[in-house]
Amino acid sequence: MYNACKVKQTQATKHENFYAFRKSNLIPWSIVGFDVKERTPQQRIDMLKRLGLKRYAYGNRPKHVPTMGLEWQLAKDNDIKIDAVWLFVNLRRDRPQALKPESEAVFKNLKAVGLHTQIWVGFEPTYFEDLSEAESLKQSVEMVSFLSKRAQALGCKIALYNHGGWFGKPENLFKIVKALPNENIGVVFNFHHAHDDLQNYSENIKMLLPYLWCVNLNGMKKEGPKIITIGQGNLEKDMIQQLLDLKYTGPFGILGHVKGGDPEVILPENLQGLQHLFPLNN
Template identity: 70%
Template sequence: MNVLKKAVFVLLVVFLSSCKSDKKEASKLFKKENLIPWSIVGFDVKERTPKQRLEMLERLGYKQYAYGYRPKHLPTMAQEWQLAAQKNIKLSAVWLYVNLYKDSIGALRPDAEAVFKNLEKVGLKTQIWVGFYPEYFNDLTDAEALKQSVNMISYLSKRANKLGCKIALYNHGGWFGKPQNQLRIIKALPNEDLGVVFNFHHAHDSLDNYHENIKSLLPYLWSVSLNGMKAEGPKIITIGKGNLEKQMIQQLIDLNYRGPFNLLGHVKGGDPEVIIEQNYQGLQLLFSKK
């Protein structure tokens, strides 16, 4: 074998070893202990009770989930969290939706205030994923939007810290959902321990800047919600049914992001038990060892 052939052979071996290593790493990342079922409470055609929902998670093989509620779930919120603790199922996060038309510092509307009351009642220490009503920012200047967001996040973070919880910014559209604005908020509050939950399904408006965005968010990235992705939409599709999600996930891996990842159970009129499993299977196929 001449020198050129040897060099080509070595490069081929290195390439194949790298591919094998990447697939092995991906298979570790996407085990169920590194995946968080998300949006399984508010969108459930079967309207499961807390007990039924936790039994569903047990059937699927998950020991954690994130809790996103609707006002109708307020009466059973604390009960569900207590039952989850009894079953050793971790509440990885709780959703908090802020509408600055109705919420102000020191005076959250009742269904938002209930999150803090129940966190204190149960003694749950977890992340609080904060999304803002996007349309509120439409009539504000950039400076006004930044000031009001910083003030509200500062208030929420201080309240959360007193309970042993932390605030993560959740991209939910509008000014507040843009990664560059979330970074500005975080940097304006250097004494608060803030993170980011990045959601694929709310990122269709910034796909051209995706790599740049996640690279800048990486130091604060606490969780990533996965979804099938096509530039033209629709907004929510099964993982593996799009043509962009594998590349987007691989870029996270290449940046050394190691999870956790969230699996959506969110389809109006759908059964989250079916949807979560479909997303899990789609993710496994995307990063199959074959």
């Protein structure tokens, strides 16, 4: 029997997939700090243009701080959107009102370039190992509140990044956001940092959904390895489909990150893997 409702639902799902997974809605990530070719800022912008990509998130390492502002300005001059910049916090070296030089450089360059974007904040996982739950929450909230106010003054926003450890647990990200109701704070959920809690994935994304600003995709197998090409795992299709079923339409991040790899090779492989899992034109 012809089922018109089912056909309409399938067509709607394909339309949503087209929007969510079209190249313009995908954010290349981990293409700065993990690049075997050690591209210069201009070479990175040229690479993105060759790949037909008009946006990315800037995830640097300390060695990139001297060229940070130059790269952001080059991106602006070439009409390439920087969706986010990376800030990695170590509470032994970063304190409210006293950030380490590498952290302070992020805010200094945001102001100098006039870049209004998200700041993806990760915390050093080992810091929390000797802290109680109450101490971990208190210190995280204090730092995130401080960073959020600094960001707002520059026309930017803070997003919490699940980078392992206490801070990276979805329930703790949720607690931090809820503890700061007057701040505009989001969450970036990374598949490649979610292996240790896959059994609770469905519950976690439902909990975080109102605050999800980006989901960074990856091929997923329970047993690992941590990072594999999209389409080569056995879990990522269902994990992505659950997000679509919850009406999450992106943006999605796409990794250019394999240790010792070339983002110009890895990004197309992930794009092709995503296209294979969720065809846009069928």
